[in-house]
Amino acid sequence: MRVVVKVGSSSLSSADGGLQLSSLHSLVDALAAVRERGDEVVLVSSGAIATGLAPLTLPTRPRDLATQQAAASVGQGLLMARYTERFARHDLVVGQVLLTVDDVVRRGHYRNAYRTLARLLDLGVVPVVNENDTVATQEIRFGDNDRLAALVAHLVHADRLVLLSDVDGLYDGNPSRPGARLLRHVHGEADLEDVDIAAPGASRVGTGGMVTKVEAARIATGAGIPVVLTSAANVNLALNGGREVGTTFHPTGRRRPTRLLWLAHATTGKGTLTLDAGAVRALTEGRASLLPAGVTGCAGTFDAGDPVDLVDEAGTAVARGLVAYDSTEVPKMLGRSTRDLAVELGPEYERELVHRDDLVVLV
Ligand SMILES: Nc1ncnc2c1ncn2[C@@H]1O[C@H](COP(=O)(O)OP(=O)(O)O)[C@@H](O)[C@H]1O
Numbered sequence: 001m002r003v004v005v006k007v008g009s010s011s012l013s014s015a016d017g018g019l020q021l022s023s024l025h026s027l028v029d030a031l032a033a034v035r036e037r038g039d040e041v042v043l044v045s046s047g048a049i050a051t052g053l054a055p056l057t058l059p060t061r062p063r064d065l066a067t068q069q070a071a072a073s074v075g076q077g078l079l080m081a082r083y084t085e086r087f088a089r090h091d092l093v094v095g096q097v098l099l100t101v102d103d104v105v106r107r108g109h110y111r112n113a114y115r116t117l118a119r120l121l122d123l124g125v126v127p128v129v130n131e132n133d134t135v136a137t138q139e140i141r142f143g144d145n146d147r148l149a150a151l152v153a154h155l156v157h158a159d160r161l162v163l164l165s166d167v168d169g170l171y172d173g174n175p176s177r178p179g180a181r182l183l184r185h186v187h188g189e190a191d192l193e194d195v196d197i198a199a200p201g202a203s204r205v206g207t208g209g210m211v212t213k214v215e216a217a218r219i220a221t222g223a224g225i226p227v228v229l230t231s232a233a234n235v236n237l238a239l240n241g242g243r244e245v246g247t248t249f250h251p252t253g254r255r256r257p258t259r260l261l262w263l264a265h266a267t268t269g270k271g272t273l274t275l276d277a278g279a280v281r282a283l284t285e286g287r288a289s290l291l292p293a294g295v296t297g298c299a300g301t302f303d304a305g306d307p308v309d310l311v312d313e314a315g316t317a318v319a320r321g322l323v324a325y326d327s328t329e330v331p332k333m334l335g336r337s338t339r340d341l342a343v344e345l346g347p348e349y350e351r352e353l354v355h356r357d358d359l360v361v362l363v
């Protein structure tokens with residue numbers, strides 16, 4: 001068994017927003033018990049920003065990106081030091097893995113991340129993953145670790161994803177309202193239809209609230225991985241108790257190529273290409289590559305290799321792909337056949353605008 005456990009800032013911090021050591025200790029002790037049983041663990045831990053607040057005497061989580069990054073820079077090292085100390089009590093070694101979206105979406109990069117994580121697990125190390133907050137700009141940020149955890153679970157072929165928060169599961173509405181009901185099982189979209197997840201998190205340090213957790217559960221279950229959402233206080237029961245706690249999201253789909261999952265869920269397009277009806281059909285029904293002949297418009301500034309949204313003439317996103325040309329080159333190619341382009345501009349213009357291996361259909 002390989003399990004990915006994600007813990008949110010709200011579960012690791014005290015009322016004043018700083019790191020709550022006792023919570024971190026219970027988490028580590030529960031994870032160590034999983035290891036003692038012979039199972040493997042990858043921990044996705046938030047809390048860098050929360051841990052950085054006290055040393056910087058910041059009263060609350062900062063709103064601007066630069067101060068968040070500074071707090072993460074101060075906090076991440078301290079957080080890892082605490083994990084290192086506590087895991088060492090169980091004779092376990094930890095390894096820090098910091099990721100950005102960009103690190104894993106581009107061709108080949110996700111393989112590097114996978115190789116490192118697989119090697120760490122071979123060596124018996126507990127990988128501790130977080131977003132690389134200090135270098136992540138707005139465009140390449142996850143911003144929350146829930147989606148990152150779902151994508152990491154897929155990357156390492158996990159058997160289960162456990163999301164730990166400050167709430168004991170998914171409720172049908174704001175859990176602080178009287179009468180809110182805990183959902184024990186979610187089998188698919190139909191079970192989520194009447195669920196209200198809009199309330200922001202109760203803590204001052206968490207991000208995303210329930211929205212990003214449900215999104216993470218969708219990504220993981222859609223790729224065949226069951227998800228358990230429960231409170232960090234239940235960590236031992238969830239991992240070692242042998243009985244169901246919180247909310248279980250059951251698999252709805254099957255494993256897909258890793259890079260395409262990242263492309264669909266971790267990126268935002270740097271630009272937009274508008275497709276005519278024939279191109280939409282070729283992509284969605286024929287699984288074809290996108291050729292310049294079927295593109296009627298291009299917007300945004302992007303480099304070759306960047307993710308772009310592919311929209312139909314009504315502006316609805318139908319696919320996302322990694323574009324093979326810069327935004328300076330695309331306009332002169334629109335509507336032209338690859339053969340004409342090769343004759344006029346040279347053989348390097350004969351390739352697809354977006355190759356089908358670099359493309360994920362969203363409809
Ligand atoms: N339907 C719901 N069920 C459970 N929790 C919800 C729901 N809607 C909103 N929430 C809020 O989501 C919060 C958890 O999200 P967040 O604060 O981002 O935590 P974390 O730091 O663990 O990621 C809970 O404290 C809860 O108040």
Ligand SMILES: N[C@@H](CCC(=O)OP(=O)(O)O)C(=O)O
Pocket residue numbers: 007008009010045046047048049050072130131133143144145146205206207208209
């Ligand atoms: N990378 C950030 C995590 C962002 C965050 O707070 O996420 P979460 O608490 O999981 O909603 C950090 O370590 O502070």
